[in-house]
Amino acid sequence: MTTPDLATSLRALRDGGRKLLVPYITGGYPGWQDAIRACAANGADAVEIGIPFSDPVMDGPVIQQASQAALEGGTTPQSVLEEVPSLDVDIPLAVMTYYNLVHHDGPIRFASRLAEAGVTGAILPDLPLEESDEWAAAADDAGVATIMLAAPTAPDDRLPRIVERARGFVYSVGLLGVTGERDTLAETATALAERLKAVTDTPVLVGVGVSNAEQAATAVQVADGVIQGASMVRRLMESGPDEVGRYVAEVRAAIDAV
Amino acid sequence: MTIAERRDDSLMSEPDTSGRFGEFGGRFVPETLVPACQELEEGFREAWADPQWREELNVALRDYAGRPSGLSECHRLGEQLGLRLLLKREDLNHTGSHKINNVLGQAFLAKRMGKTRLVAETGAGQHGVASATAAALLGMECKVYMGAVDVERQALNVFRMQLLGAEVEPVHSGSRTLKDAVNEAMRDWVATVGNTHYCLGSVMGPHPYPWMVRQFHRVIGDEAREQARALLGDDPDVVTACVGGGSNALGIFSGFVDTRSRLVGVEPRGGAAVSRSIPGVVHGMRSYLMQDEYGQVEEAHSISAGLDYPGIGPEHSYLASIGRADYPTVTDDEVVDAFQLLSQTEGIIPALEPAHALAWVVREAHTMQGQTVLLNLSGRGDKDVGQMMDVLKDRL
Numbered sequence: 145m146t147t148p149d150l151a152t153s154l155r156a157l158r159d160g161g162r163k164l165l166v167p168y169i170t171g172g173y174p175g176w177q178d179a180i181r182a183c184a185a186n187g188a189d190a191v192e193i194g195i196p197f198s199d200p201v202m203d204g205p206v207i208q209q210a211s212q213a214a215l216e217g218g219t220t221p222q223s224v225l226e227e228v229p230s231l232d233v234d235i236p237l238a239v240m241t242y243y244n245l246v247h248h249d250g251p252i253r254f255a256s257r258l259a260e261a262g263v264t265g266a267i268l269p270d271l272p273l274e275e276s277d278e279w280a281a282a283a284d285d286a287g288v289a290t291i292m293l294a295a296p297t298a299p300d301d302r303l304p305r306i307v308e309r310a311r312g313f314v315y316s317v318g319l320l321g322v323t324g325e326r327d328t329l330a331e332t333a334t335a336l337a338e339r340l341k342a343v344t345d346t347p348v349l350v351g352v353g354v355s356n357a358e359q360a361a362t363a364v365q366v367a368d369g370v371i372q373g374a375s376m377v378r379r380l381m382e383s384g385p386d387e388v389g390r391y392v393a394e395v396r397a398a399i400d401a402v
Numbered sequence: 403m404t405i406a407e408r409r410d411d412s413l414m415s416e417p418d419t420s421g422r423f424g425e426f427g428g429r430f431v432p433e434t435l436v437p438a439c440q441e442l443e444e445g446f447r448e449a450w451a452d453p454q455w456r457e458e459l460n461v462a463l464r465d466y467a468g469r470p471s472g473l474s475e476c477h478r479l480g481e482q483l484g485l486r487l488l489l490k491r492e493d494l495n496h497t498g499s500h501k502i503n504n505v506l507g508q509a510f511l512a513k514r515m516g517k518t519r520l521v522a523e524t525g526a527g528q529h530g531v532a533s534a535t536a537a538a539l540l541g542m543e544c545k546v547y548m549g550a551v552d553v554e555r556q557a558l559n560v561f562r563m564q565l566l567g568a569e570v571e572p573v574h575s576g577s578r579t580l581k582d583a584v585n586e587a588m589r590d591w592v593a594t595v596g597n598t599h600y601c602l603g604s605v606m607g608p609h610p611y612p613w614m615v616r617q618f619h620r621v622i623g624d625e626a627r628e629q630a631r632a633l634l635g636d637d638p639d640v641v642t643a644c645v646g647g648g649s650n651a652l653g654i655f656s657g658f659v660d661t662r663s664r665l666v667g668v669e670p671r672g673g674a675a676v677s678r679s680i681p682g683v684v685h686g687m688r689s690y691l692m693q694d695e696y697g698q699v700e701e702a703h704s705i706s707a708g709l710d711y712p713g714i715g716p717e718h719s720y721l722a723s724i725g726r727a728d729y730p731t732v733t734d735d736e737v738v739d740a741f742q743l744l745s746q747t748e749g750i751i752p753a754l755e756p757a758h759a760l761a762w763v764v765r766e767a768h769t770m771q772g773q774t775v776l777l778n779l780s781g782r783g784d785k786d787v788g789q790m791m792d793v794l795k796d797r798l
Contacts, residue, residue, distance in 0.1 A: 198576065198698040199684050201588045202432050208575055220696045243430055244683045248697025270683070272436045274420065275428055295434035297595060302437070317434060321593035 150190055150236035150265035151289045151312040154369075157189055158347045163399040164313075164369025165360070166349060167376045167392055168240060170194040170210035172219025175385045177231055179376070182389030184233035187396030192267060192371060193228070195221050195241035202269040202352075204324030206374040210381060221245050221257075228261040238265030238291065238312070243279070246271075251279045255286035265289040265312045273306055280309060291315050294340055296332040307344035316340050316367060318353040324374045325355035329362050337367035357398035364399045413726065414616070414652075414659045414717070421609020422688075424723060426716035429608040431686045435588075438595045443610040445515045450617065455514065462506050466539065467496045469503075469621065473629040479747040483767040488638065489750070489779040490626045490654060499753065499781030500622060500650045501532035505601060507618035509536035512599035519543040519598040523587040525552055525580035525646065526708030526755065527559025528781055529603030534568035536601075544568040547586040549579035552707045559785050577701035579710045580646070584685050604647025605715035608686030612715050616652045622778065623657020630776055640770060642666040643778035644758040645729065646673065646709035648718045650780035655727065663776075665727035667718060668762040670737070673702030675714040676722045676729035682713070689716040705734040705793075706754035708781075736761035738793055741783065753781035754790075 154164055167183045169176050171193045180191050196211035196219055203211065221241070228237060239258060246254045246268065258266060266288050271279060273292065283290045289312030294303055296317065307314055318333035319326070333350050340348045350363040351371030360370045372395065379387045421427045429439055449455045463469040471494050476487040492500035512520060520537050522544070524530030530546040537544030546563055550572040553560055563570050576582035584607075591600040605612045605619075630638055641658045643651035645667035655665050669676065675690040682691030684699055692700040692712035702712045714729075721727040737754060740761035745751045752760065756779045763775055783790075 199581065199585050201585050201685075202592070204589070205575075212575070215698065222696070244691075244693070244699070245697045247681075247683045247688070248693065269432050270430050270686075272429065272431060272433050274436070275430055293433040295432070295436075297434050297437045299437060306433075319593075320434060320595060322589045 147233060147262045147264070148236045150238055153236045154190060154313055154347050158368045163364040163402060164189045164347060164349060165392065165396055165399060166190045166192055166369060166371045168192040168194060168371060168373035169380065170196060170207060170214055170377055171224035172196055172214030172217060173210045173380060174217070175380060177227060178385035179380050179388045180231055181233060182385045183392050184235045186389045186392040188235060188392050189369070190236045190238060192238045192240045193224065195224050195239050195245060197242040197245055200242060202322050204322040204374060206378050207323050210377045225257055225261040225263070228263060236265065237263050238267060239263050240267040240269070243268050243271045246279060251282035255282040255288050258288050259286040263288065265291055267291045267293070267315060269293055273309060276309060284311070293317055294336065296320060296336045303339060304343050307340065307346060310346055313347040313349050314340055314344060315371065316348050316350045318350050321353065323352050325378070326353045329354065329359040333363055334366045337363065341366065357395045360395050361398040361402050364402050370399070414656050417609060417613050421613070423717045423720035426681070426689050426719040427609055427612055428688050429686060430683050430688065431608045432592055434592050435595065439608050439610065441515070445511060446610055446614045449511050449514055455510070459507060459510050462510070463503065463621065467502045467506060468494065470625045471495055473626060473633065475633070476748050479744065482747065483764065484771045485767055486774040487763065488630065488633070488774065488776045490622060490776065492622060492650065492778060492780045493752065493782035497528070497532045497535050498784060499528040499532070500619060500653060501529045501603060502535070503621055503653070504603065504615050504618040504649060505529070505532040505536045508599065508601045509540050509542065512601070513540050513542070515599070517597060517599040519594065520601045521587050521590045521598055522546050522601040522603060523580065523583035524548050524603065525583070525710055526706065527552070527556040527563070527785060528708060530568070530570070531559050531562045531566070533601050534563040534566035537568060538566045545590065546570050547573050547583040547590070549577070549583050550574050551578045552580070555789055556707055556785060558788060579701070579707065581699065581712055604649040605652045605717060606647040606685060606687055606713060612687065612717055615649055616656060616717060619649050619653025620656040622650065622653035623655060626654055626776060627657035634774060637661040637663045638776040639773040640664045640666060640775045642668060642759045642763060642775060644709060644755045644780065645669050645714060645718060646711045646755065647713070648715040650778050652715065652717060654778040659726065665721065666762065667727055667729045668759045669729055669731045670704035670706060670709045670758060671731040671733050673704045673709055673711055674731045675712060676719065677731060681719070684713060687716050689719045690714055690722070705737055706758065708753070708755045709758065730762055732758050732761040732765065736765060740764055741790065742794065750779070751783035751787070752779055753783050754786045756780045
């Protein structure tokens with residue numbers, strides 16, 4: 145099965161009125177492949193696969209722990225990407241990783257490796273707009289969407305430049321802080337999504353600090369969808385892939401009801 | 403001749419607008435921090451150009467930190483090694499190392515920018531102590547991240563920071579040393595950027611830090627140049643310093659980069675970023691970086707917690723790439739010998755970090771016979787005495 149193109153697929157779904165759900169799963173953590181299949185089977189619109197890095201500065205304790213466990217188990221960028229074709233899912237796939245892994249390979253080579261594996265999106269949280277030209281050009285050439293992050297700290301004049309560079313969707317960072325579950329959805333989550341929606345037609349998804357079905361439902365009242373990472377990975381670590389699937393179904397139902 | 407007049411600013415001047423020295427440097431940070439880095443760059447430019455602010459900082463460096471630091475000639479050790487050895491005495495600064503120069507600069511700047519809280523990373527604890535000191539001096543809140551391994555081997559400095567009113571947070575992720583403390587400090591800053599300044603302790607990180615921190619330390623080189631000329635009537639043949647991130651080295655190099663002096667930065671063998679010459683991107687910068695075949699950052703190993711860092715400041719990578727400075731390495735054993743040697747021949751107990759530079763001088767002395775060597779003694783050894791009691795218990 146060929147996985148669909150991320151940008152095309154998400155825009156079509158959004159235009160059709162669907163709220164988008166993109167779970168994050170740490171590649172290489174035991175059970176990660178089944179967790180992605182469970183996401184696909186329970187209503188995820190795409191999956192973000194984490195390629196673990198030794199120094200994940202945008203990640204909180206849960207994803208740090210999963211990344212470290214995966215690395216200790218011998219996970220490499222290559223070992224994750226080699227597994228991707230055998231996932232056999234019918235939803236688009238993106239990767240989330242840190243720029244040194246791209247830089248080490250070289251942007252052109254890394255982008256083509258992603259494309260060969262069937263990955264059509266990439267999120268690089270430590271590669272801001274000003275440093276992104278080389279990577280973004282290589283990714284465009286390879287048919288990989290560069291998903292740009294926008295943060296609550298961005299002044300108004302910065303957002304149009306970010307969304308112009310964004311492909312696939314815009315990652316609207318929900319709060320000031322790193323990935324991880326929070327008791328409540330930060331006010332910044334909907335506020336930034338609203339600012340972004342005002343300047344772009346590209347889908348806007350809120351991630352970082354969207355921690356449960358209820359918070360996801362609140363976020364999609366403004367945004368086109370949500371990314372959920374720590375709440376997925378914690379369930380994978382505590383209970384395994386089936387629990388991830390059950391949780392995806394729960395979030396799906398909540399955002400469909402909005 | 404005043405310092406301002408004599409500068410040839412072609413080397414060690416400003417980085418380009420993207421924060422690069424040649425192909426090194428840049429600003430590889432999460433989007434959340436980009437506006438903060440931009441504000442910091444602007445704030446630093448304004449402050450640095452403001453004579454009144456510079457005067458306030460200079461008064462603090464003089465009356466609080468104890469500058470200028472002295473220049474000591476090591477007569478006994480020099481004779482033994484067959485060269486003239488001069489020490490720039492940063493160990494005599496308040497808080498015991500060069501770190502106070504940068505910390506006072508950043509804390510005064512943070513205050514000027516309206517920040518009320520400092521976060522810092524620390525390896526050996528010297529930068530943490532200096533940050534806690536500046537926070538106490540200026541009435542700011544301070545949190546210091548320190549690898550759990552370092553918390554254990556530098557217990558005295560942990561207590562110092564606490565005594566000064568700072569909160570010390572042990573970091574248990576990754577290699578549990580300096581690199582991971584930087585990660586955790588950056589995570590804190592991502593969440594608290596409104597009221598918090600990240601008081602980064604070396605010439606590393608995203609633009610403007612490598613440039614700004616070097617400017618705060620160039621007082622070392624400026625003083626040493628005047629002092630060396632007064633003593634020798636000439637510039638030294640060799641200027642050497644230890645390098646982890648590399649702030650004390652850039653501080654002293656900045657006084658001599660436009661002279662004939664040979665510049666030598668000494669790295670620990672187990673933390674040698676330059677030797678392998680592979681550029682990488684971590685902690686906000688592109689620079690030489692110890693990494694595996696996939697680009698995962700490797701853990702540095704050194705007897706000195708302050709040099710236990712897999713990267714190096716980007717301006718060092720640049721100076722290495724153009725051949726202006728050399729970056730040899732020394733082993734832990736050579737460092738231990740040098741630590742003892744300086745103590746016993748000169749009555750100066752050095753920190754383990756500058757003992758690296760001395761270890762290189764001792765090893766290579768036969769190639770420098772009759773030459774003049776200026777070594778930046780970046781810190782004093784009090785903090786290392788507990789650790790060295792174990793190492794040397796059978797030797798003394």
